[in-house]
């Protein structure tokens with residue numbers, strides 16, 4: 001088994017030197033008195049509009065989310081923060097939001113990124129929450145109806161497509177091994193990919209077992225993922241959203 005020297009291993013330089021706990025999209029939620037609200041299970045509604053009275057497009061989208069009564073605050077913040085972290089890295093005209101669930105990340109990109117021509121939302125099944133969200137956003141941002149494409153399918157179906165597509169791939173909390181499938185899909189055609197993994201499956205390869213025993217499964221799996229991307233000449237960065245929103249807050253950004 002290859003022994004990895006923890007003191008000199010270059011992958012450890014990926015770790016943020018200081019953990020940034022700041023929420024960027026709506027700074028009022030940096031006040032600890034709102035911790036319970038971030039964790040709360042109720043869906044945002046008209047009573048929450050007061051938090052989002054600014055003039056920014058993100059405030060407008062948040063107000064529409066409140067009106068749609070479709071998402072919890074945690075879900076809104078996860079999507080907004082993820083979007084803010086990755087938006088400047090999107091250099092192509094197509095985006096695929098994979099295992100999109102409510103689909104808010106893809107919808108924000110369609111609403112606000114003028115250069116983006118198509119956002120494909122992919123999920124096995126689209127929820128009522130997604131449909132409510134789409135309808136209300138589409139009224140305020142009519143141009144998204146020409147940009148949004150919905151595909152009800154499994155990720156594995158996307159591997160059947162044999163034509164190269166330069167889309168930027170996104171996977172926010174795609175459960176379990178789906179994050180790895182999204183990375184594999186990206187590797188296939190050298191797409192840029194940004195995933196924020198969750199519910200880490202224990203699939204550590206033998207050469208990483210030493211690291212797992214020292215650093216734990218979560219960090220080791222992301223190191224394994226990163227090294228496999230780097231072996232294919234990807235430039236990999238680790239970004240993070242505030243851990244006050246979610247502990248599963250690391251974004252693996254891989255640029256070909």
Ligand SMILES: C[S@@+](CC[C@H](N)C(=O)[O-])C[C@H]1O[C@@H](n2cnc3c(N)ncnc32)[C@H](O)[C@@H]1O
Pocket residue numbers: 075078079098099100101102103122123124125153154155156171172173174175178
């Ligand atoms: C935890 S949710 C994440 C939703 C969303 N990305 C978010 O930001 O909250 C995971 C989603 O992945 C979808 N999903 C799970 N397995 C899938 C698969 N094999 N192919 C496509 N979608 C899948 C589920 O239907 C669910 O909507």
